[in-house]
Amino acid sequence: MGVKHGRDYAEILNELTEAASRITDGFLFFEMDPEEWQELPQESKLEVWEALAEDLFYALGNEPVIEVGSGVVIYDKDTHRINILLGDEDLASVVLV
Numbered sequence: 001m002g003v004k005h006g007r008d009y010a011e012i013l014n015e016l017t018e019a020a021s022r023i024t025d026g027f028l029f030f031e032m033d034p035e036e037w038q039e040l041p042q043e044s045k046l047e048v049w050e051a052l053a054e055d056l057f058y059a060l061g062n063e064p065v066i067e068v069g070s071g072v073v074i075y076d077k078d079t080h081r082i083n084i085l086l087g088d089e090d091l092a093s094v095v096l097v
Contacts, residue, residue: 002058003075003082006097016053017046019084019092023071026052056082 005012020026027037029052040048052068059066060075060082067073071086082094 002061003096004061004077004080006080007095012094012096013050013053013057015092015094016057016082017050019082019094020052020056020068020073021045021049022084022091023069023086025069026071028069029067 025034026049027034030048037045056066056068056073060073064075064077065072071084071091074083074085075081076083080096082096084091084093
């Protein structure tokens with residue numbers, strides 16, 4: 001289903017990928033341990049973050065709050081934004097329209 005958006009999907013995906021990568025322990029979402037994550041080449045890590053961003057984009061349409069490691073990704077349909085939080089800290093916000 002995905003979230004409602006008016007901007008170009010590729011731009012949203014790039015921003016969401018970058019934002020999700022700020023969650024330093026986001027690899028826990030994939031049930032990886034820190035050693036496994038550290039062993040991955042940087043290119044593979046980028047592919048993992050992009051896959052996560054795509055999954056989040058579509059999943060947030062049904063489930064507006066998703067935990068990723070110690071972070072939380074929230075779809076705010078009223079403001080047309082996806083917010084990424086780590087504790088009380090706002091890491092990033094992706095505008096959808």
